[in-house]
Amino acid sequence: MALAYELRCRECGKTYPNTPLSICDACFSPLEVHCDLEAARGSFTREKIAQGPDSMWRYKALLPVPEDYVPATPAGWTPLLAAPRLASRIGAKNLYIKNDAVCLPTLSFKDRVVSVALANAQIFGFDTVGCSSTGNLANAVAAQAARLGLKTYILVPSDLEPAKILNTQVYGAKLVRIDGNYDHVNRLCSQIAERYNWGFVNVNLRPYYAEGSKTVGYEIAEQLGWRLPDNIVCPMAGGSLITKIKKAFKELIALGLVEEKEVRFFGAQATGCSPISTAVKTGADHIEPQRPSTIARSLAIGNPADGIYAARAIRESGGWAEDVSDVEIVSAIQELAETEGIFTETAGGVTTAVTARLYAHGRIKADDLTVTCITGNGLKTTDALAGAYEVERAVRPRLSDFEAYIEEQTEDRAILEGASVR
């Protein structure tokens, strides 16, 4: 049975049968998966989706896999949480958090894209997969490939601390240190993928990989009771996520699952690597590459592949982009944890700090229904908090000493006074 999707060039529109290819051979522009909405119409209904699994695979009918594809690992279907306590701190009234800090299986939204990429790696018959990454992407590839019994190679620049990737090596992934920067590593990945039967999720599998991001948009709409928000705030690294959430919303409107609505898209970057937000703010029609210098490593892509498409999506929607300093990132990580009990990585600090600024500057109205996307878990970037908390004196294990200690602390004195003594 013919598949309901194919590859199509984003610029010249040339179409290709499904194959591990990411660049158009006619105009060298990126290829994208085009799903046949009409073919999906019958199986992509609210009712059928509700009967699906508690994972992103409930949306299988609009993902580039065969109808009968059976996923090996649950992924996605993360909580959409009302955030009243954060909202009151930043002047919002109707704020929700899409919490991919707890995305299955490896605690970042990369699990979504990797799930779709590895499904296609199997379809294309690859026995070996890989990527160039040290972070969330490497985690997701190594873990999901292990469960599928695929061999995994992770290529990284040799100047990176090996300690950073213990939690990827544990899955049995083979780490190869390359004597060069990420540009060198990525070029080598392309050559290996070209020559051998290997699938690099973000190189020759990229068009399929990227479709996985649509599930963030599908989930937000379904979890809001099949309606779209007024605003989406989204972190930007390569710039793909924001464009795919927009694509997901368009598909839902076309299929009549949600009412038509102009959602405004807002992009978040770290000032230390802000090529996309700079383009949006200056109105530039191209992306000026930057040399990254920020603690938000998972967003530190100086020359973002989808940057121009992200900037375009933001402008066309009437949204905006902002970037924040490393200091703001750390305090936003703390503020999100203190108010909503969500511990996010540095990228989530970026998104939270940018969200606060968008409200403060009136770019987002207080009453708007806004969803901010948290994309990774704080346990992966605990370095960011080093030195954030001072070590206080030890207290002797006696009630009187404890009370005296509490008394010392003005902020806490009220508690004992307020406490009803039995």
Add this chain to the structure above:
Amino acid sequence: MALAYELRCRECGKTYPNTPLSICDACFSPLEVHCDLEAARGSFTREKIAQGPDSMWRYKALLPVPEDYVPATPAGWTPLLAAPRLASRIGAKNLYIKNDAVCLPTLSFKDRVVSVALANAQIFGFDTVGCSSTGNLANAVAAQAARLGLKTYILVPSDLEPAKILNTQVYGAKLVRIDGNYDHVNRLCSQIAERYNWGFVNVNLRPYYAEGSKTVGYEIAEQLGWRLPDNIVCPMAGGSLITKIKKAFKELIALGLVEEKEVRFFGAQATGCSPISTAVKTGADHIEPQRPSTIARSLAIGNPADGIYAARAIRESGGWAEDVSDVEIVSAIQELAETEGIFTETAGGVTTAVTARLYAHGRIKADDLTVTCITGNGLKTTDALAGAYEVERAVRPRLSDFEAYIEEQTEDRAILEGASVR
């Protein structure tokens, strides 16, 4: 409307109305929550549960909360995964993993018990909560209390590395370093709870707290299609979890949700802290306290409160207990990650290594339907892997150099040879 649960002494059976109390004033034995199964019969049905939320609160009717309780945070409802690749390595044929390494919101099964404890903290009107812990328990209390707007105190022995609790402090929890060991800290917690209107989840809220563990058992049964497994392998720290899973199964049988069946319970400890497994192996009728010395810190309770009940549950079921060395723990962490893509903390290494040994020694038959309980995430104990992977030489970013590097590695040579060169 009267609540369908009360406190009852495990030994003398004396009953108490619901109140923050954990010890019987008549015989000084531990109190336990007793739920009125008859009262729950109408609302605890397969159909009503299936209509409930994708969280442990789908079992609310058998948890100690009012019928109208609305949870603030999704918790539990973790994947039950078939583990074919691990199974084939250890000689199992029908092995499942209950994966609380990805339990919401803080990635350990402690989220389940803390959810129920904090629900009751609110019911009892506590504005301040706490616990004595540096690990999963502190994480869960700090995160969930933050979202509820409760003030949190974490009391810890002063000799602990402050770095270990950054990921708890981030939630705004107040860390108090006590100049003593855990016994001192726990005694102080009891005194504070006694004197002030504070709720310590594992002290004065302990009976309610402990009920949360039942949800592991409910989920396993529902995820198996409303049937019970032949065997459960469960890590043991204080010993409570294994007794509560057994209690959950008994309740499901009594309510007719599953067929009656004798499930065998198997306990897992680290040899460096094995008071319960030692009691089971020696047939002792009491628990001999130990001074813990193991990397499995989350299981390192030398004098387990529920140890004797755990040992009893294991013996009565026809099960067994085992303990494993720190070296076995680390290699089991790697084996679970390499085969199933699950990265667990040291406690999960204990459970996995013990599971393998139980099959090897014939304590568990290959064909049995066995569920092994993974209770926490490996990102919390990455130290355990320090030095596990050697740093190899850097490779120049050229295809020929990469091929030469792969050639060097006998284990990998086959891959290129096998690869279909385009």
